[in-house]
Amino acid sequence: MIALTAISRIFTMGDQEVRALNNINLTIAPGAYVSVMGPSGSGKSTLLNLIGLLDQPTSGTYLLENIDVTLLSETDQARVRRERIGFIFQSFHLIPRLTAAENIELPLILDGIPSAERKKRVRAILQQTNLLERADHRPSELSGGQRQRVAIARATILNPAVLLADEPTGNLDHKTGAEVIALLENLHRQGTTIITVTHDREIGARAHRKIQMRDGEVVSDD
Amino acid sequence: MTRQDAFILSFRTVVSYRLRAILILLAMALGVAAVVVLTALGDGARRFVMNQFTALGTNLIIIIPGRSETAGGFIGALVGETPRDLTLEDAASLTALPGVRRFAPLNVGLSEISAGGLLREVTLAGSTASLLAIRRMRLAQGSFTADNGPNPAEAVLGAKIAHELFPTGNALGQRIRLGDRRFRVAGIFAMQGESMGINTDELVLIPFDHAQALFNTQSLFRIMVEAESRSAIESTKKVIRVALKLRHDGEEDVTIIGQDAILATFDKILRALTLAVSGIAAISLAVAGILVMNVMLVAVSQRTTEIGLLKAIGATHTDIRNLFLLETLWLAVAGAVVGIILGYLGSLGLRLAYPQLPAYPPIWASLAAIATALVTGIAASILPASKAARLNPVLALSRR
Numbered sequence: 232m233i234a235l236t237a238i239s240r241i242f243t244m245g246d247q248e249v250r251a252l253n254n255i256n257l258t259i260a261p262g263a264y265v266s267v268m269g270p271s272g273s274g275k276s277t278l279l280n281l282i283g284l285l286d287q288p289t290s291g292t293y294l295l296e297n298i299d300v301t302l303l304s305e306t307d308q309a310r311v312r313r314e315r316i317g318f319i320f321q322s323f324h325l326i327p328r329l330t331a332a333e334n335i336e337l338p339l340i341l342d343g344i345p346s347a348e349r350k351k352r353v354r355a356i357l358q359q360t361n362l363l364e365r366a367d368h369r370p371s372e373l374s375g376g377q378r379q380r381v382a383i384a385r386a387t388i389l390n391p392a393v394l395l396a397d398e399p400t401g402n403l404d405h406k407t408g409a410e411v412i413a414l415l416e417n418l419h420r421q422g423t424t425i426i427t428v429t430h431d432r433e434i435g436a437r438a439h440r441k442i443q444m445r446d447g448e449v450v451s452d453d
Numbered sequence: 454m455t456r457q458d459a460f461i462l463s464f465r466t467v468v469s470y471r472l473r474a475i476l477i478l479l480a481m482a483l484g485v486a487a488v489v490v491l492t493a494l495g496d497g498a499r500r501f502v503m504n505q506f507t508a509l510g511t512n513l514i515i516i517i518p519g520r521s522e523t524a525g526g527f528i529g530a531l532v533g534e535t536p537r538d539l540t541l542e543d544a545a546s547l548t549a550l551p552g553v554r555r556f557a558p559l560n561v562g563l564s565e566i567s568a569g570g571l572l573r574e575v576t577l578a579g580s581t582a583s584l585l586a587i588r589r590m591r592l593a594q595g596s597f598t599a600d601n602g603p604n605p606a607e608a609v610l611g612a613k614i615a616h617e618l619f620p621t622g623n624a625l626g627q628r629i630r631l632g633d634r635r636f637r638v639a640g641i642f643a644m645q646g647e648s649m650g651i652n653t654d655e656l657v658l659i660p661f662d663h664a665q666a667l668f669n670t671q672s673l674f675r676i677m678v679e680a681e682s683r684s685a686i687e688s689t690k691k692v693i694r695v696a697l698k699l700r701h702d703g704e705e706d707v708t709i710i711g712q713d714a715i716l717a718t719f720d721k722i723l724r725a726l727t728l729a730v731s732g733i734a735a736i737s738l739a740v741a742g743i744l745v746m747n748v749m750l751v752a753v754s755q756r757t758t759e760i761g762l763l764k765a766i767g768a769t770h771t772d773i774r775n776l777f778l779l780e781t782l783w784l785a786v787a788g789a790v791v792g793i794i795l796g797y798l799g800s801l802g803l804r805l806a807y808p809q810l811p812a813y814p815p816i817w818a819s820l821a822a823i824a825t826a827l828v829t830g831i832a833a834s835i836l837p838a839s840k841a842a843r844l845n846p847v848l849a850l851s852r853r
């Protein structure tokens with residue numbers, strides 16, 4: 232359902248060109264559990280941002296669920312991000328002035344879902360992620376693991392087809408990191424496609440498909 | 454995102470950045486309040502002048518010797534030359550004219566007044582009893598009965614003059630001297646204070662024939678005419694012009710001013726003044742707009758990661774632009790409301806401090822101030838909001 236063909240992403244900094252992605256060909260089946268590893272600067276985040284429609288390839292085609300999403304309008308791309316894709320980041324990116332429940336509610340608000348329905352869904356996902364007592368806490372009052380769980384709840388509340396995680400355990404200790412991975416694997420069991428960028432070999436090895444990158448290219452894939 | 458949610462979300466953001474909100478709100482409010490108070494002041498001044506004019510007497514027509522060529526006629530005529538005299542006969546000829554209710558010849562000059570060894574200079578007016586009716590002058594005591602003459606040597610004293618010359622007793626019936634002539638005090642003006650440059654408290658009024666003798670002149674300073682109604686002023690002016698032209702060998706050598714014309718001129722001037730003053734006040738709103746723009750630009754760069762995140766979870770350009778526009782809209786609305794309240798309180802303060810000044814803020818000015826605040830707020834946030842909407846989400850999110 233994700234099909235990248237001859238994808239390149241070139242950044243120009245002054246008169247210097249950085250080939251962050253160099254002719255990538257990649258297909259990822261629905262429901263896959265993929266880890267992406269590689270040295271710093273190898274293009275992992277760039278790949279993830281491209282798949283998540285936060286960035287556009289310099290050349291190549293990208294089909295998501297058989298649609299060439301690079302050709303969609305800005306509004307339609309936003310809708311795809313909202314409804315088909317979930318993002319998790321190393322630094323959580325929760326909005327500090329909103330409570331846990333309100334952060335989770337945001338995608339529902341953006342999707343125009345009525346308030347009563349939103350409250351029901353937020354409550355359900357808070358229960359699933361074991362955050363019910365933390366619902367009215369602000370991010371600053373939560374532990375790192377709790378924050379990432381809120382971020383995961385936010386990323387998955389609209390049941391996306393793909394969940395993209397860029398070093399989701401990078402800011403967490405080993406134990407909380409493992410809890411977060413367990414949560415992601417649980418989502419994978421329910422059918423969500425998971426793509427995780429990680430530096431942690433142990434976590435990378437848990438994925439069913441392991442992609443290695445170097446200098447903007449895929450060097451191993453198994 | 455639904456409109457309602459956008460309103461709620463932006464409102465919550467505004468409230469959570471309290472200092473920023475107060476700052477913008479204050480800037481907006483002061484601008485709006487300035488417009489309201491200054492227009493109240495300007496309009497109050499206009500009404501004050503209008504009231505003063507009406508206190509002069511209603512339906513007044515003033516005939517001044519000499520032809521003024523200036524369009525307005527008023528100012529030029531006041532200082533103008535006197536090519537041909539106005540006479541009592543001119544005045545008397547007006548009686549029969551249609552639209553004329555009453556008339557009064559008028560001579561004005563300075564004279565010395567003395568009584569019981571006390572001496573001072575006064576403004577002396579010579580006229581008939583009709584002047585009292587035309588100019589709404591009231592007597593506290595006595596009477597003034599002068600007609601076209603000849604009249605007895607009687608004077609009406611301003612209340613202040615009477616008190617100065619006769620500090621201990623009643624002035625009525627006493628003897629005074631004006632120049633080298635003797636008069637009997639026949640009346641005292643009621644305290645009225647100053648009205649359009651004439652202060653009846655310090656005026657002495659005598660029959661016009663005595664004034665002419667005192668000033669050694671046959672001519673009149675002006676003729677005051679009261680028309681039968683406000684609507685009759687224009688037609689009466691025409692009739693008077695024709696009649697006097699006939700009497701003056703076909704020459705149009707008098708200036709005839711209707712009170713309504715003076716009123717209209719002053720009204721125009723003061724309205725323009727009010728407008729100018731409120732325009733200046735509106736500049737403070739524009740300054741507030743620049744402050745708003747600056748604060749919002751700072752807000753956008755402070756919330757870069759938040760904007761990137763919103764994009765990552767599926768907010769469109771429009772969503773983000775609207776959120777930022779609505780933030781300033783809330784502040785502009787709140788600023789306008791607070792500003793109107795401050796403005797009305799300020800105007801109330803003005804009215805309490807200067808009770809004669811009817812400093813009521815005109816409705817149009819309040820509406821214009823609110824509209825300006827809203828337009829300024831929105832205009833000032835267009836740039837920051839579209840900057841936020843165009844933000845590159847990858848760069849925004851990579852900032853730690």
Ligand SMILES: Nc1ncnc2c1ncn2[C@@H]1O[C@H](COP(=O)(O)OP(=O)(O)OP(=O)(O)O)[C@@H](O)[C@H]1O
Nearest residue numbers: 242244249250251270271272273274275276277278
């Ligand atoms: N906006 C940008 N402008 C210029 N160069 C960029 C930009 N984003 C990424 N790059 C460059 O592209 C290359 C790949 O970057 P990317 O962030 O994808 O690496 P990464 O594999 O995620 O690294 P890390 O493990 O450190 O996160 C790097 O050389 C980086 O400097």
Ligand SMILES: [Mg+2]
Nearest residue numbers: 275276277397
């Ligand atoms: Mg990276």
